[in-house]
Amino acid sequence: MAFAPMGPEASFFEVLDQHRASLLAALRRGGGEPAGRGTRLASSSEVLGSIESVIQGIITSVARNEAPAFTIDNRSSWENIKFEDSVGLQMASHCTTRKIKSDSLKSVKKFALILKILSMIYKLVQSNTYATKRDIYYTDSQLFGNQTVVDNIINDISCMLKMPRISLHILSTSKGLIAGNLRYLEEDGTRVHCTCGSTAVAVPSNIQGIRNLITDAKFLLIVEKDATFQRLLDDSFCNRMSPCIMVTGKGVPDLNTRLLVKKLWDTFHIPVFALVDADPHGIEIMCIYKYGSLAMSFEAHNLTVPAIRWLGLLPSDIKRLNIPRDTLIPLTKQDQMKLESVLKRPYVTCQPFWRKEMEIMADSKLKAEIQALTFLSSDYLSRVYLPNKLKFGGWI
Amino acid sequence: MEGSAVAVCEILKYLIIHWKCETAGTSKGALLEGQLVISMEALNSKHQENTLHCVTTIASAGSIYGGLVLKKFLKEIQSLLPGFSAKLNWTSEEASYSQDISGVTPFQMIFEVDEKPRTLMTDSLVIKNFLHKIVMVHPKIKFNFSVKVNGVLSVEVFGTKNEPTLNLSNGIALVISCRHYVSKPKFATAELLCSRIHPVLGHPVMLFIPDDMVGMGLLGELTLTPAAALCPCPEVFPNQLNRISSVSIFLYGPSGLPLILPGQEQPTTTVFKDTSYFIDWKKYHLCMVPSLDLNLDRDLLLPDVSYQVESSVGDQSQNMDSQGQTLLLFLFVDFHSRFPVQQTELWRVHTLLTTHLSAILMESHSAVQDSIQVAMDQALEQHHQATKDLQKFQASLSVAVNSIMSIVTGSTSNSFRKICLQALQAVDTQEFGTKLHKSFHDITRHRSLPYCSCETKQLLPEENAEENTEDVQENSLELLAGTSGQVENKRLQQGLEETRAFLSARGPSQSEAAACRTKPTAASLTPSGSRASPGGDLEDSLWQREVSNLSEWLNPGPEP
Numbered sequence: 001m002a003f004a005p006m007g008p009e010a011s012f013f014e015v016l017d018q019h020r021a022s023l024l025a026a027l028r029r030g031g032g033e034p035a036g037r038g039t040r041l042a043s044s045s046e047v048l049g050s051i052e053s054v055i056q057g058i059i060t061s062v063a064r065n066e067a068p069a070f071t072i073d074n075r076s077s078w079e080n081i082k083f084e085d086s087v088g089l090q091m092a093s094h095c096t097t098r099k100i101k102s103d104s105l106k107s108v109k110k111f112a113l114i115l116k117i118l119s120m121i122y123k124l125v126q127s128n129t130y131a132t133k134r135d136i137y138y139t140d141s142q143l144f145g146n147q148t149v150v151d152n153i154i155n156d157i158s159c160m161l162k163m164p165r166i167s168l169h170i171l172s173t174s175k176g177l178i179a180g181n182l183r184y185l186e187e188d189g190t191r192v193h194c195t196c197g198s199t200a201v202a203v204p205s206n207i208q209g210i211r212n213l214i215t216d217a218k219f220l221l222i223v224e225k226d227a228t229f230q231r232l233l234d235d236s237f238c239n240r241m242s243p244c245i246m247v248t249g250k251g252v253p254d255l256n257t258r259l260l261v262k263k264l265w266d267t268f269h270i271p272v273f274a275l276v277d278a279d280p281h282g283i284e285i286m287c288i289y290k291y292g293s294l295a296m297s298f299e300a301h302n303l304t305v306p307a308i309r310w311l312g313l314l315p316s317d318i319k320r321l322n323i324p325r326d327t328l329i330p331l332t333k334q335d336q337m338k339l340e341s342v343l344k345r346p347y348v349t350c351q352p353f354w355r356k357e358m359e360i361m362a363d364s365k366l367k368a369e370i371q372a373l374t375f376l377s378s379d380y381l382s383r384v385y386l387p388n389k390l391k392f393g394g395w396i
Numbered sequence: 397m398e399g400s401a402v403a404v405c406e407i408l409k410y411l412i413i414h415w416k417c418e419t420a421g422t423s424k425g426a427l428l429e430g431q432l433v434i435s436m437e438a439l440n441s442k443h444q445e446n447t448l449h450c451v452t453t454i455a456s457a458g459s460i461y462g463g464l465v466l467k468k469f470l471k472e473i474q475s476l477l478p479g480f481s482a483k484l485n486w487t488s489e490e491a492s493y494s495q496d497i498s499g500v501t502p503f504q505m506i507f508e509v510d511e512k513p514r515t516l517m518t519d520s521l522v523i524k525n526f527l528h529k530i531v532m533v534h535p536k537i538k539f540n541f542s543v544k545v546n547g548v549l550s551v552e553v554f555g556t557k558n559e560p561t562l563n564l565s566n567g568i569a570l571v572i573s574c575r576h577y578v579s580k581p582k583f584a585t586a587e588l589l590c591s592r593i594h595p596v597l598g599h600p601v602m603l604f605i606p607d608d609m610v611g612m613g614l615l616g617e618l619t620l621t622p623a624a625a626l627c628p629c630p631e632v633f634p635n636q637l638n639r640i641s642s643v644s645i646f647l648y649g650p651s652g653l654p655l656i657l658p659g660q661e662q663p664t665t666t667v668f669k670d671t672s673y674f675i676d677w678k679k680y681h682l683c684m685v686p687s688l689d690l691n692l693d694r695d696l697l698l699p700d701v702s703y704q705v706e707s708s709v710g711d712q713s714q715n716m717d718s719q720g721q722t723l724l725l726f727l728f729v730d731f732h733s734r735f736p737v738q739q740t741e742l743w744r745v746h747t748l749l750t751t752h753l754s755a756i757l758m759e760s761h762s763a764v765q766d767s768i769q770v771a772m773d774q775a776l777e778q779h780h781q782a783t784k785d786l787q788k789f790q791a792s793l794s795v796a797v798n799s800i801m802s803i804v805t806g807s808t809s810n811s812f813r814k815i816c817l818q819a820l821q822a823v824d825t826q827e828f829g830t831k832l833h834k835s836f837h838d839i840t841r842h843r844s845l846p847y848c849s850c851e852t853k854q855l856l857p858e859e860n861a862e863e864n865t866e867d868v869q870e871n872s873l874e875l876l877a878g879t880s881g882q883v884e885n886k887r888l889q890q891g892l893e894e895t896r897a898f899l900s901a902r903g904p905s906q907s908e909a910a911a912c913r914t915k916p917t918a919a920s921l922t923p924s925g926s927r928a929s930p931g932g933d934l935e936d937s938l939w940q941r942e943v944s945n946l947s948e949w950l951n952p953g954p955e956p
Contacts, residue, residue: 048807048809049809051803052803052807052809052812055800055803055804055812055816056812056815056816056819058800059800059815059816059819059820059832060819062819062820062832062835062836062839063819063820063835065835065838065839066839067839067840102793102796102836102839102840103839103840105785105788105789108788108789108792108793108796108840109788109792111792111796112792112793112794112795112796112799113795115795115796115799115800116795116796116799118799118803119798119799119800119802119803122802122803122806123802123806126806126808143795
C-alpha cells in the first residue's frame with residue numbers, strides 16, 4: 001500500500017534492504033522466533049482457574065493450621081537472570097524465591113495486598129472489563145500507599161501466574177508516541193492512521209488487541225527522548241525518510257511501547273534502530289528495548305527485540321563530527337557508575353562494537369546529548385546525520 | 397497499739413539492715429543470702445474469751461548473722477516499738493550466748509501477745525505480704541513462715557531463688573517473673589509466650605531533704621531510681637489489643653526493704669493520692685484514679701499504691717472485656733555515702749523515708765517526675781508499638797480474609813467453592829468466612845514480636861503446686877490464702893519439717909512440737925481445691941470458717 005511518496009529514491013535504502021535481508025536470513029537460520037516461553041496470553045477461564053488454584057492453596061494451608069505464604073520469584077535479582085542472544089535477558093528456570101508470609105509483621109501487609117489485587121483481577125476477568133494500574137491504585141489509595149506498591153505486586157502476580165499483564169485485564173498507561181507509515185485497527189475497531197506530519201499518535205493501551213497492521217516502512221526508528229522525537233516531527237523526518245516509522249517511549253519505555261516495538265518487529269521484520277543520547281542513560285534505555293529489563297525479565301519473550309541496532313549518537317561520532325567540546329558534558333559519578341554497570345552486563349560481551357563505544361565514553365569521561373548536533377546546524381540531525389547513517393549503514 | 401505484724405516486720409527490717417551493713421565491708425553489692433524462720437503459734441487464751449495467745453518466734457536457719465549484740469538489739473527493737481505491749485525475749489538457752497569467735501551467732505527471738513483471731517489473721521496476711529515484698533528484691537533470702545492455730549498448722553515458704561531477676565545497684569535484684577504481679581490470664585497456660593516483665597530503669601535522681609529534716613545528721617545522699625514495666629509482656633497476647641487497666645506502684649527503701657507496711661493507713665503515700673503529681677497520664681491518653689482495693693488477701697505482690705484507669709464511653713471497644721495490662725512502677729530509694737554506712741544511720745534513713753517520703757519526693761518533684769516519666773515512656777513505647785503493630789496485623793488479615801471471601805463467593809465454579817468449604821468444614825460461605833477469620837487469627841497468634849527478646853516459656857503443670865493433688869493428701873495441710881508461685885510441694889514439706897525440727901530443738905514456750913501434727917480437714921483432703929489455687933478461695937473460706945467458730949477449735953476433730 002503506498003503512502004505519501006515524499007521519501008528518497010529507492011537506491012537510498014539499498015544498505016537498509018541488505019540489512020533487512022541479513023536479519024531475515026538470521027531469523028531463518030535460528031529457526032524463526034523462539035516459542036513464547038515464560039508468559040503467554042491466557043484465556044479468561046485459565047486466569048480464573050489459576051487464581052482459584054492460588055486461593056485453594058491458601059485455604060488448604062489454613063485448614064492444616066499452617067500460616068499461608070506466597071512464594072514469589074526474585075524478579076529483580078541478577079542472580080536469577082540469564083542472557084540469551086536471541087531473546088535477551090530472561091529469568092533463569094531455577095531462580096531464587098522469597099516468601100511473603102501471613103504470620104510475619106514485615107510481610108503480612110504485602111500478603112494481604114497480593115490477595116486484594118488478585119480478587120480485583122478476578123472480578124475484572126469475570127466481568128471482561130479492564131483497568132489500568134492507576135485505576136487499581138485509586139480503588140483504595142490509602143490501603144495501597146503508593147503506585148509503586150501496586151505496580152510491583154501486579155508484576156509479582158504476573159510472574160507468579162506466568163501470565164502477561166494483559167491477560168490479567170490490567171492495562172498500563174501508555175506514554176509513548178508513534179508517527180510514520182503505519183495503519184492498524186484497535187481492538188474496538190478504531191482505525192488508526194499514523195501520519196508523517198507534525199503530529200503523532202499515542203501508543204495504544206491494548207497492544208495485543210491491535211490488528212490489521214499495515215506499513216511500507218523500510219525501518220523503525222526508536223527515539224529516546226520526546227524532545228528529539230518532536231524535533232524530527234517538526235523537520236518532517238518521516239516524510240523525508242518515507243517510508244518509515246518513528247516511536248518514542250519518552251525516556252524509559254513503558255510496557256506498551258515495548259510491546260508495540262516487539263509487535264512491529266514480529267509482524268514486519270523491518271530494521272529497528274535506536275537514536276539515543278551518547279550517555280550511559282541513553283545506552284541503558286536502548287538496552288531495555290533490545291535486551292529487556294531486570295524487572296520485566298519474566299516477560300522477556302514478549303518484549304525484547306535483539307535485532308535493534310545502535311544508530312546514534314555514538315561516542316565515536318562526537319570525535320568524527322568534531323562536535324565542539326564545550327557542548328559536551330562531563331560524566332557525573334552516577335553516570336560513571338551506570339556505565340560500569342552496563343559494561344558488566346552479560347549482553348555487552350556479544351556486542352564488541354558497543355563495548356568499544358562505551359569504552360570511548362569512559363575514557364573521555366564526556367557525554368553528549370543528540371541536541372549537541374544542533375551546534376553544527378539546527379537541522380543537522382534530520383537533514384545530514386540520520387540520512388547519512390541510514391544510507392551508508394552507520395549502525396552497530 | 398502495735399500488733400504482731402508490725403513487730404515482726406520491724407524486727408526483720410532491723411535484721412536485714414544489720415546484715416547488709418555487716419556484709420557491706422566484705423562483699424559490697426552482693427545479694428544477701430540466708431534463711432529465716434518465722435512462726436506464730438496461737439492457742440485459745442485461758443484468761444480471755446475470744447482471744448488467742450500467740451507466740452511468735454523469729455529465728456535464723458543456720459548461723460548467718462554476725463556481730464549482733466543481742467542485748468543492744470533487744471533494747472533497740474523495743475525502742476522501735478513503743479506501742480508494742482509484748483516483751484521481746486531470747487530463749488533461755490540463748491540468753492547466755494556470747495558472740496563466738498567466728499562472729500556468727502545463731503539467732504532466735506520470741507515474743508508473746510494476746511490478740512483476737514481476726515487480728516491474727518490480718519497480722520499473718522500483713523507479714524506474708526511483707527515477706528513476699530522482701531524476697532522480690534532479695535532472691536537469695538528465704539523465709540519459712542508458719543502459723544499454727546490450736547494445732548492446725550499452715551506453712552508457707554517464701555523464696556524466689558531460681559526465678560529470673562534484674563540486677564539493680566547496691567545488692568538487690570528485682571524478680572521479673574510476671575506471675576508475682578498479675579494473675580494468670582484467662583487462657584490456657586500453654587499459650588503463655590513470655591512469663592517475664594521487662595523493666596525499664598529510669599535515671600537515678602538525687603532527692604533533696606526538706607529543710608526541717610536536715611538536722612537528722614545523715615552523711616550521705618538519697619537517690620531514687622524508678623523502674624517501669626508492663627505486665628504481662630505484650631508478647632503474651634500478640635493478637636490482642638490490651639488496654640492498660642491499672643497501675644501498681646511499689647516503694648522500696650535502702651537495703652531493698654519495703655517502705656510501706658501493707659494494710660495500714662500511710663501518710664507516706666499521700667503524695668500519690670494525686671495520680672498525676674509525678675506522671676502525666678494525658679500523654680498516654682489515660683485517666684487514672686486511685687484504686688481503693690484494700691484486700692490484703694491475694695496471691696500477688698501487693699502494691700503500695702495502685703491506680704485504676706477510668707474507662708470512658710469512648711473506650712467501649714471490642715476488647716474491653718479482655719484482661720488489661722498493668723503498668724508496674726518500682727521506686728527504689730537508696731542511700732549513698734562516701735563513708736561506711738553505719739547501721740544506725742541506715743535505720744534513721746529508713747525511718748525518715750517511712751515517715752516523710754511524701755515530703756521528700758515533693759521536695760524533688762521536678763527531677764522525680766522527669767525520671768519516672770522517661771522510664772514510663774520507654775515502658776509504654778513498647779505497648780504503643782505493640783498496639784500499632786497489632787492494628788496493622790489485624791487490618792492486613794482483614795483485607796486478606798475479605799479478598800479470599802470475595803473470590804470464593806464470586807466464583808462460578810462449584811467444585812472450587814465446594815473444595816474451599818470442605819477444607820474448613822463449613823456448611824455455607826458465611827460459616828466459611830467466620831472459620832477463615834478465626835483460623836487466620838489462631839495461626840498467626842504465635843508470631844513473634846520484634847521487641848520482646850524473651851525465650852518462649854511455657855508454664856509447666858509441675859510448676860503449679862496447687863495442681864499436685866497427691867501432696868494434698870500426703871501432707872494434709874491447710875494453707876493460708878496461698879500463692880501458687882511461692883509454695884512448692886517439696887519445699888512445703890521441707891519447710892514444715894524445718895519448722896518442726898527447729899521449734900522442737902529450740903524449745904518453744906508452748907511445747908507443742910510433739911503435737912504439731914497436721915490436722916487434716918475434710919476440705920484439705922478434697923483433691924480439687926484445698927491446695928492453693930491461684931485465688932486461694934477455698935483456703936480463705938476455710939480459714940474464715942475456722943476463725944468464726946471458736947467452739948470447733950476447742951474441740952479438735954479426730955486424728956487421721
